[in-house]
Amino acid sequence: MGGHLFIINGDLNKIACDAVLLPTDSAFTIEPKWNGLIEGYRDEVPDTWDGLKVVPLGRRHKKPRVWLGNVGQYGEQSESSAFAPVIEEFVERATTEVKSTPQRERIYEWPLPRLAVNVVGSGKGGGRGKKGELTLGLVETLTGLAHKHEVDIVLVTRGDRAYAAAQWARRKFLRNTKERDTWPLREDLISKAEALAEDAKERQLVLFIGAGVSAGAGVDTWKGLLENLAVEAEFTEAERELLKTKDLRDQATLVESALPKTSATFKKRVADRIRERQHYSLMHGLLASLPSKEAVTTNFDELFEDAVGRDAIAVLPKDPRKTDGRLLLKLHGSVDRHDGMILTRADYLRMPRQYGALMGLVQGLLMMRKMVFVGYSLSDEDFHDLLDEVRAARGDDMTDVGRGTVLTLRDDHLERRLWKSDLDTVPLVAGDEYEDDIPGAARQLELFLDLVGYLAVPPAAFFLDEAYADLTASESELIEPLAELVKLTARSGKHTVGDQVRAFLMKLGAGATQAQRILSAGYRPS
Known part of the structure; x- marks a missing residue:
């Protein structure tokens, strides 16, 4: 079974996986947006990298292993090659560790090790001015590593713009490849995927x-939850076997009536069990x-x-x-x-x-x-x-x-x-x-x-964002006239045609900061 690069639009703090790369720098600076990952681990952050590019923090039962990655670069124009060595070391070391981890310690018995990364370097890491090249290089690097190490890697982007850019980068990378070579599915499934898309x-x-x-x-099935609660309710083994033959709704009724009447109601017990998976x-x-x-x-x-x-x-x-x-x-x-x-x-x-x-x-x-x-x-x-x-x-x-x-x-x-x-x-x-x-x-x-x-x-979501220029070269002739429209509509009042055009341009990646820069420059249409 070959590894695969998955791409989602989500939150790296909360993705279920075996290991996750937490971006930091040489001084172990961790941005507030990663609080969900570092919570409970701050006392374990080391004082020095000791020549390493990635450092694992302590293991937690049925939680992703957090790895710190030294991805800090100066400025805003760092390219993907500056971050590739960190990603490569993370994938190699984390994959090796997961393969020796007992299944009972994992969140779920995924067929392959499952790792998660963000668009490394796109925030304060030094590459936010080169997001197009950065994303394209990252997709290429991660795809190669997934195949080489037989590991599934989840690229977790944040926001519609970054997600669209990552998918477009993958499209450019795979432009001479058949879909079935990347997604090993039957032809009828590929046709169905196209229709649903x-x-x-x-x-x-x-x-x-x-x-x-x-x-x-890792959330237990309703059937599994009821089996565990039946044990709590002190059903005998014979009663539990008989219980399994009943409709699940009736099983719940019987378990509820048998549980001790404590401060924790039946429904609260169920909710607490489900909430264990975060x-x-x-x-x-x-x-x-x-x-x-x-x-x-x-x-x-x-x-x-x-x-x-x-x-x-x-x-x-x-x-x-x-x-x-x-x-x-x-x-x-x-x-x-x-x-x-x-x-x-x-x-x-x-x-x-x-x-x-x-x-x-x-x-x-x-x-x-x-x-x-x-x-x-x-x-x-x-x-x-x-x-x-x-x-x-x-x-x-x-x-x-x-x-x-x-x-x-x-x-x-x-x-x-x-x-x-x-x-x-x-x-x-x-x-x-x-x-x-x-x-x-x-x-x-x-x-x-x-x-x-x-x-x-x-x-469309990233097309007019200058940081993604490396991904839009094939239609670069559209950039200048659309950029002119951004200028023309920068001062348009509400409920005008210009206001509607500006809203459309923002969907193409013309952000508020770009419009503000135009206004600050005192632009007047010719």
């Missing part, structure tokens, strides 16, 4: 996120990076919110605040309001009254968007309930245009036949491939979503 670009996708997405973050999975990151405005989940955790960014998404029903239009509908409640979580049979019976308005919103989405189900088993009751909402919303008007897609790990021709009127079932593995290897099959889904993200992102 087109829907994503048109903002037509609504994501339905199931428990399988959180598995890669890092979002790669799959969360890949889904959050897609240009999709709406998502629906039956999960209780807050990991998708972490992947998107808490300030960038409105979570319904608890937080109907205004964002840029991005919504997450949590149909079964959330760990931060555990009393409202839907767990037992009684909870499910109350659900139409408790979340009736929310279900109406879901039905409205189903009428207008194309559905993609990820992380659901076709036999899940949650999945069946969601499909019933689909049928209720669409009635007999289901067309090929309105059909949903469910991404499954394996093919089940009987399940496919069962849902053929409602869904296109897309199995990621065929035959006995990855038999009894769920992590390996899940990685195929991650590769598929990485391809969708690669195909769905246009280069």
Whole structure:
């Protein structure tokens, strides 16, 4: 199995992986934006590098190993070659260490070591004036290292501009390569990825996120949680075996009634167990990076919110605040309001009254968007309930245009036949491939979503940012006239055509600092 470079738009502090590179400098200066990584480790930061380029901090059970990297350079024009030696040493040493780490110590049993880096040097590291060359060189270096060391590397960019630039850099790097050579998927999967990418670009996708997405973050399944809580409730071994034969909703009811009545309610116990996992999975990151405005989940955790960014998404029903239009509908409640979580049979019976308005919103989405189900088993009751909402919303008007897609790990021709009127079932593995290897099959889904993200992102977000000039050379003839428009609209008042043009130019990477520089220079159109 060859290694792969994954690219997401997210937060390096919170990504689930085996090891993460924390950028610093010769004096071990750590920027506040990395507080999430350095918290709990500050006392372990050494006084000297001792000739090394990277230094690991202490291990923590089921948490990423943090490695400090000396990437500090003077000025703003450092190129990727200045940072490559640090990245190479990190990948080589961290990969070697992960391969000798017991599986029980890892967050999840990923098939290959999983490392994470940011766009090294793009902040205060010395390369922020050369972000285009830096990003292109980083993509090339990381791709080569992933293959050489058989390791999966996640490049975590921050913001739409950096993410679009990284994907465009990958496109330039792979311009003479077939997609299947980079993403080892069947031809039908590549075609499906292309179709989903087109829907994503048109903002037509609504994501339905199931428990399988959180598995890669080490979150236990609901079935597994109930088994553990049954032990806590002192069920005998025979009772636990009998309990497994019951519907999960009834299992929850029985466990709740058997647990000691202490200050920790059943729902709080469940919420506390789920909250033990604080890092979002790669799959969360890949889904959050897609240009999709709406998502629906039956999960209780807050990991998708972490992947998107808490300030960038409105979570319904608890937080109907205004964002840029991005919504997450949590149909079964959330760990931060555990009393409202839907767990037992009684909870499910109350659900139409408790979340009736929310279900109406879901039905409205189903009428207008194309559905993609990820992380659901076709036999899940949650999945069946969601499909019933689909049928209720669409009635007999289901067309090929309105059909949903469910991404499954394996093919089940009987399940496919069962849902053929409602869904296109897309199995990621065929035959006995990855038999009894769920992590390996899940990685195929991650590769598929990485391809969708690669195909769905246009280069517009960074086009007018001067720091990315090395990535825009092929269309450089557009830069000058667009830059002139930036100048012409710099003083445009609100609610004018110039104001609308300026908003469009900012989407192309013409930032507020650029406009302010123009104003400070006293520009007047000729």
